[in-house]
Amino acid sequence: MLRGRAAGETQEPSTPEGGPSAAAAGGISRRTIVRGVAWSVPVIATAAAMPLAAASVGAPTLKFINGPYSVGGCSDLTNVTLAATTNGSTPAASTTVSVVLPSGLTWADGFTGPRSFTTDPNGKVVLPAITAKPNAASTPSMGASMTGANATAPVAVTAQVGAKIYDVVSSGNPPATGIPLGSVAVGHGTFLNPDGSLVYFNTVAGKAMPLATNVTSGTTVLIGGTQSYSTYVSGGVAKVQDVATGTTINAVGVPNGSTAVGHATFLTPGGDLYYFNSATNASVLVASGVSSAKVSLFAGTQPVLTFVAGGVARAYNATTGSYVTATGVPAGTTAVGHSTYLASDGLLYYYRAATGTAIVVSSGVSSATTALYGGTDPYVTYVTTGIPAVYSVTNGTYQTATGIPANSVVVGHATYLAPDGRLVYYNAGANAPIVLDTGVTSAVVHLYGGTDPIATYTHNLVC
Numbered sequence: 001m002l003r004g005r006a007a008g009e010t011q012e013p014s015t016p017e018g019g020p021s022a023a024a025a026g027g028i029s030r031r032t033i034v035r036g037v038a039w040s041v042p043v044i045a046t047a048a049a050m051p052l053a054a055a056s057v058g059a060p061t062l063k064f065i066n067g068p069y070s071v072g073g074c075s076d077l078t079n080v081t082l083a084a085t086t087n088g089s090t091p092a093a094s095t096t097v098s099v100v101l102p103s104g105l106t107w108a109d110g111f112t113g114p115r116s117f118t119t120d121p122n123g124k125v126v127l128p129a130i131t132a133k134p135n136a137a138s139t140p141s142m143g144a145s146m147t148g149a150n151a152t153a154p155v156a157v158t159a160q161v162g163a164k165i166y167d168v169v170s171s172g173n174p175p176a177t178g179i180p181l182g183s184v185a186v187g188h189g190t191f192l193n194p195d196g197s198l199v200y201f202n203t204v205a206g207k208a209m210p211l212a213t214n215v216t217s218g219t220t221v222l223i224g225g226t227q228s229y230s231t232y233v234s235g236g237v238a239k240v241q242d243v244a245t246g247t248t249i250n251a252v253g254v255p256n257g258s259t260a261v262g263h264a265t266f267l268t269p270g271g272d273l274y275y276f277n278s279a280t281n282a283s284v285l286v287a288s289g290v291s292s293a294k295v296s297l298f299a300g301t302q303p304v305l306t307f308v309a310g311g312v313a314r315a316y317n318a319t320t321g322s323y324v325t326a327t328g329v330p331a332g333t334t335a336v337g338h339s340t341y342l343a344s345d346g347l348l349y350y351y352r353a354a355t356g357t358a359i360v361v362s363s364g365v366s367s368a369t370t371a372l373y374g375g376t377d378p379y380v381t382y383v384t385t386g387i388p389a390v391y392s393v394t395n396g397t398y399q400t401a402t403g404i405p406a407n408s409v410v411v412g413h414a415t416y417l418a419p420d421g422r423l424v425y426y427n428a429g430a431n432a433p434i435v436l437d438t439g440v441t442s443a444v445v446h447l448y449g450g451t452d453p454i455a456t457y458t459h460n461l462v463c
Helices: 030-049 052-056
Strands: 061-064 067-074 083-087 098-099 105-107 115-118 124-125 131-132 141-146 148-160 164-169 186-187 191-194 198-202 207-214 215-222 226-235 237-242 248-250 259-262 265-266 275-276 280-285 290-298 301-311 311-315 324-325 334-337 339-340 349-353 357-362 365-373 377-384 387-392 399-400 409-412 415-417 424-426 432-437 440-448 452-459
Touching: 030 377, 061 141, 067 131, 083 098, 131 148, 164 259, 164 432, 186 440, 191 215, 191 452, 198 215, 198 226, 207 215, 207 226, 207 237, 215 259, 215 290, 226 259, 226 265, 226 387, 237 275, 259 290, 265 290, 275 301, 280 301, 280 311, 290 365, 301 334, 301 339, 311 349, 324 387, 339 365, 349 365, 349 377, 357 377, 357 387, 365 409, 365 440, 377 409, 377 415, 415 440, 424 452
Parallel strands: 061 148, 067 148, 186 215, 290 334, 334 365, 409 440
Antiparallel strands: 061 083, 083 124, 098 115, 098 141, 105 131, 141 148, 164 452, 186 191, 191 198, 198 207, 215 226, 226 237, 237 248, 259 265, 265 275, 275 280, 290 301, 301 311, 311 324, 334 339, 339 349, 349 357, 365 377, 377 387, 387 399, 409 415, 415 424, 424 432, 440 452
C-alpha cells in the first residue's frame, strides 16, 4: 500500500542497495534531470527542423569526361562527352548546356558560334563532330557552361604537313613531317620554327633533325652542291654547322647579336660584315657600313659576297681575299644576288667582274635574284613591270616566264610565288611553268649538284 505524504513533501527513492539516494548524496535530482530533458527537447526539435541535408549538398558540376582530346588538322573530333550533376553526384537530367568552340575549331557543318544541348537522363551530352581547321593553334580549349557550373578542355591539334621539299627534276615532293605550322623556310631543307628552333628535314631518313634552339636567323646551303652546311645565330652567338656530321663551331670573332646573311657570313646591327673561315677558325671583317649582302658559292665551294657598303656596290671572294668595286652600278642599290644589284628606280644591274663593267638587265624590276647554274653560269630570275622573266648572263638571252602569274615574287632560281599562293617553277627548256604547290607562305630554292632545283617551302593547309 502506498503511504500518503504531506503536501509539498517529496519522497526520495532509495538506492538499490538501500543506501542514500543520489539526491541525498548531493547528486542531481530526478526533477532536475527531467527539467534538463525538457529543455533539451526544443533544441533537438529545432535541429531536426533545419535542412541538415543542405549543409552536405555539393554545388552543381560540369565536366568533360572522356578526354584528353586530340585531332588532326582538317579532321573531325567525335564523341566528346560532358557530364552534369546537380550536387556533385546526382545527374542533372534535362539541363541546358552551352558549348563554345575556340578559334581553330568549328562544328562539322561549318558553324562557329556557341550551341546549346540538353542532357540525357544520366546528365550527359555527347557533342556532334567538331572539325579542326588546318592552321589551328596547337592546343585551343573548348568551353561549356550551365547554371552554376563551367568547364574547359584543351584539344591537342596535330597539324597536317605544312612544310615540304620539292625536287623539280624528279618531281619528288616529300612532306617535311615534324615541322610545325607557322614555320618559315630559311634554307635548303631548313625551317625556322615559331619557338625559335632551327630544324633540318632529312629526306633520306624522312625525319626532322633539330639543329639549334633560340635561333634568330639562319640558313643552309649546299657546299659542293651536295653537302648541307648551316649558318645561324643561336642565343646571340654566331655558329656554323656541318649538318651531316653535326659538327658545330662558334664563329669566333663575330660580335654577338649579328644576323646570318649567307654561308658563314654575318652582318652586325652596326653594319659590319664578317665572313667566318672555319678552316682557320678566324673571322674576317669584310666591310663596314654595309646595308645589304648576299652570298653565293662559285664552283660550289668559293664564297663570293655581293654587298653594298656606304652606298657603293662591291664584291668579295672569300677564297682569294680579293675585292672588286662594281663600277657602273649607281650608289644606294641593294644586293639581291650574285653580282646583282637593284636600284630604287627599278633598274636591275649585273656586274661583270671579268670585264669590269655593269650591264642593265632590265627596268621596272620589283624583285630579283641571281643563282650560279652549274656553279659558274649566272642566271638572273626577275619580275619586270609585273612580268616574270629570266636572263642568262653568259648567253645574253632573255625569256619571258610564260605561264607564270603576273606580279609574282621571285623566291629563287627560276621560281616564283604568285599572288594567289601558288609556287611555280619556270622550265626554260620547255618554256612551261610547273606548279609546285598552292597556299605557299615561304620558299627558298637551291641547286642540288649545281643544276637540280630543290624548293624548300611552307604552305597553309587546305581541307
